[in-house]
Amino acid sequence: EDKVVQSPLSLVVHEGDTVTLNCSYEVTNFRSLLWYKQEKKAPTFLFMLTSSGIEKKSGRLSSILDKKELFSILNITATQTGDSAVYLCAVVIIQGAQKLVFGQGTRLTINP
Amino acid sequence: DTAVSQTPKYLVTQMGNDKSIKCEQNLGHDTMYWYKQDSKKFLKIMFSYNNKELIINETVPNRFSPKSPDKAHLNLHINSLELGDSAVYFCASSPTVKTGGGYTFGSGTRLTVV
Numbered sequence: 001e002d003k004v005v006q007s008p009l010s011l012v013v014h015e016g017d018t019v020t021l022n023c024s025y026e027v028t029n030f031r032s033l034l035w036y037k038q039e040k041k042a043p044t045f046l047f048m049l050t051s052s053g054i055e056k057k058s059g060r061l062s063s064i065l066d067k068k069e070l071f072s073i074l075n076i077t078a079t080q081t082g083d084s085a086v087y088l089c090a091v092v093i094i095q096g097a098q099k100l101v102f103g104q105g106t107r108l109t110i111n112p
Numbered sequence: 113d114t115a116v117s118q119t120p121k122y123l124v125t126q127m128g129n130d131k132s133i134k135c136e137q138n139l140g141h142d143t144m145y146w147y148k149q150d151s152k153k154f155l156k157i158m159f160s161y162n163n164k165e166l167i168i169n170e171t172v173p174n175r176f177s178p179k180s181p182d183k184a185h186l187n188l189h190i191n192s193l194e195l196g197d198s199a200v201y202f203c204a205s206s207p208t209v210k211t212g213g214g215y216t217f218g219s220g221t222r223l224t225v226v
Binding site: 032034038041042043044045048086088090092095096097098099100101102104105107 | 116143145147152153154155156157160162167168202206213215216217218219220
């Protein structure tokens, strides 16, 4: 069965700290890995990773994929209270059609 | 303009009722999806349509029936609602099948069955 596992499930840090969120996967027919941020409503897209070892960066957020060890990390530096959210990792697989398989999410809380 | 819009945003109904959730996207995408998010925030695919054709149908009770009148709309009808159907239902779309990305989600419909 296709599986995506995120860790930790919950993380509480102080503003200014750096955090690393983990995502490991066991799937067939891997296509890409996506990171989303979910606050109160719709998940909003952060990164799409398809190649190993190439870091994607957007401001204080960065992410990298390791297709040999089957995991990805999402780093957030100099965290702010606005970074508080659930971070979702999803793997795109092809089984005839394309679909997203999500992890359980990491609930990140940034305290002032 | 809202790219993927769902209605209603909130739905509270009694067990046994039948209800529908509507979804529309104005992105010109070919593929639309329904996902269910449980109380632990776990998102799981239910259905996928490509150009009005059903292409993914996960193990979902047949009380759930999607309908796609055209490629910009994907509605979800639920018969004989049960307590366990309470969840947030997200509609999403992507440009074409097998692009590996480009998903856009609606803001969700929180369904509460009492």
